[in-house]
Amino acid sequence: MSNRGNVKIDERTVWEKIADQLRSRSMWMLHYCTGCGAVELPPSMTSRFDLERFGIGPMATPRQADIFLITGYLSVKTLRRVIYTYEKMPDPKYVIGFGSCTINGGIYYDSYATINRLDYYIPVDLYIAGCMPRPEAIFEAFTKLMEMIRKGEANGWKRYKENYEWYKQNQLRSLGEVIIHDEFHE
Amino acid sequence: MAVAARVAGVLLTAFFFGLTFEGIGRKVTARIQKRYGPPWYQNFIDVLKTLTKHGWTHGWIFDFGVVMALGGVIATLTFVPLGNFVAFPGLDNFFVIVYLFTVGALGMAMGMVGTGNPWASIGVARALTLMLGYEVPYLIVITSLLYNFKTSNISTIVEIQSVNGWNIFRFPIGALVAFICLQGMLGKEPFEAPIAPAEIASGPMVELSAKYMGLLMLMNTFMEFVEISIFVDLFLGGGNYFEFLLKYLTVWIFAIMISAVLPRFRIEQAVYFYWTVPLLLAFIQVFLVVAGM
Numbered sequence A: 001m002s003n004r005g006n007v008k009i010d011e012r013t014v015w016e017k018i019a020d021q022l023r024s025r026s027m028w029m030l031h032y033c034t035g036c037g038a039v040e041l042p043p044s045m046t047s048r049f050d051l052e053r054f055g056i057g058p059m060a061t062p063r064q065a066d067i068f069l070i071t072g073y074l075s076v077k078t079l080r081r082v083i084y085t086y087e088k089m090p091d092p093k094y095v096i097g098f099g100s101c102t103i104n105g106g107i108y109y110d111s112y113a114t115i116n117r118l119d120y121y122i123p124v125d126l127y128i129a130g131c132m133p134r135p136e137a138i139f140e141a142f143t144k145l146m147e148m149i150r151k152g153e154a155n156g157w158k159r160y161k162e163n164y165e166w167y168k169q170n171q172l173r174s175l176g177e178v179i180i181h182d183e184f185h186e
Numbered sequence B: 001m002a003v004a005a006r007v008a009g010v011l012l013t014a015f016f017f018g019l020t021f022e023g024i025g026r027k028v029t030a031r032i033q034k035r036y037g038p039p040w041y042q043n044f045i046d047v048l049k050t051l052t053k054h055g056w057t058h059g060w061i062f063d064f065g066v067v068m069a070l071g072g073v074i075a076t077l078t079f080v081p082l083g084n085f086v087a088f089p090g091l092d093n094f095f096v097i098v099y100l101f102t103v104g105a106l107g108m109a110m111g112m113v114g115t116g117n118p119w120a121s122i123g124v125a126r127a128l129t130l131m132l133g134y135e136v137p138y139l140i141v142i143t144s145l146l147y148n149f150k151t152s153n154i155s156t157i158v159e160i161q162s163v164n165g166w167n168i169f170r171f172p173i174g175a176l177v178a179f180i181c182l183q184g185m186l187g188k189e190p191f192e193a194p195i196a197p198a199e200i201a202s203g204p205m206v207e208l209s210a211k212y213m214g215l216l217m218l219m220n221t222f223m224e225f226v227e228i229s230i231f232v233d234l235f236l237g238g239g240n241y242f243e244f245l246l247k248y249l250t251v252w253i254f255a256i257m258i259s260a261v262l263p264r265f266r267i268e269q270a271v272y273f274y275w276t277v278p279l280l281l282a283f284i285q286v287f288l289v290v291a292g293m
């Protein structure tokens, strides 16, 4: 779990505490999956495990999403889209990194086309270890995230604002430029 | 004063029971899919949560459109009789409701096109096309009903039904057509093309963030409330406040159950369907009414 620069003082107002309670009970996740891990999401959402019990459901656009799942390895090309998408999501937003590929590169650690550590580019609230994590592990992660939100510890989105320069530097170092050149973005 | 209390009563009913019934609907869908499903109050949490987030506007056309959509639907809602509970007695005319209803729909179309996102434009275009599909058979059936009773006042029709029996038994074909059209108005499968999350990224809602999303969810709830209430009043005999809610819930769950097991029509298939089967049935209904049967 990434807790860099986290001070353990709860400075939320009463309203923010109520808001965090609501946010933890209704999380919409973005329908944008990048690596092998996406395949574990359909069983978690459908009859066998049923994520909707916790108020977690898929949403089609970043504008309405609360959680962003990076499900596995990220190629450099996808990273640009991920950064775009992350910046389009409304605050507060939470990122979960799936599997060892997002932690240290996993089996793609020496690939020329993928990034190794997701935390350099966007702030990650929670990692799920494993290759690939089973739905049970995903549930564990979601309940942990709900708890973190309720306690006000899931503040990656604040870190991104505070350390924006640092994140931008890392993004530029790996990508050269963050702007996407294709027919959808120009 | 009494009017203000009654208006507040109608709005609070729509807010509380609208969202509760939506939650129950989600639960029913979940049970059909052999899932446990969210709690019944999930929709309250969803709406309140969206109000706590920090979103963006997309220019004043967008802001104005969202406010106009919600305001228009709230204005419509105050004229809808909930069984024998009417906010403005004597003014609950079918044409007033239909007329005011377009304000909300147009506000939504304007605001969503104002976001400039192509998916939103596609969604709005589909919604308006679908509207063209279901409005024709629906209005034909309702007009024949109004012609039969020689009044367009919904409360009067509710009262007549308390004496003569429910319209669903007197005009079964008309009720069937109206229910098929209701499914399209609610935007439930198989007439779900305007939203289509997996295809056009939830269409009109694609650029809505935070509180705008919350307001549009409320607007959607109120819209459903207006549509189903009119069906219950015209065909299921309204009744007192509690009977009304019970009938409302029955119609709503029935619509949900149909939508839970059906796939989605393409937009031109939906319009083609509406202009063949329901339209034909609507004409048969008109013929029966005019022939005095």
Ligand code: SF4
Binding pocket: A035, A036, A037, A071, A072, A073, A098, A099, A100, A101, A102, A106, A107, A130, A131, A132
């Ligand atoms: S951690 Fe394993 S399962 Fe996940 S993306 Fe990497 S290689 Fe695939």
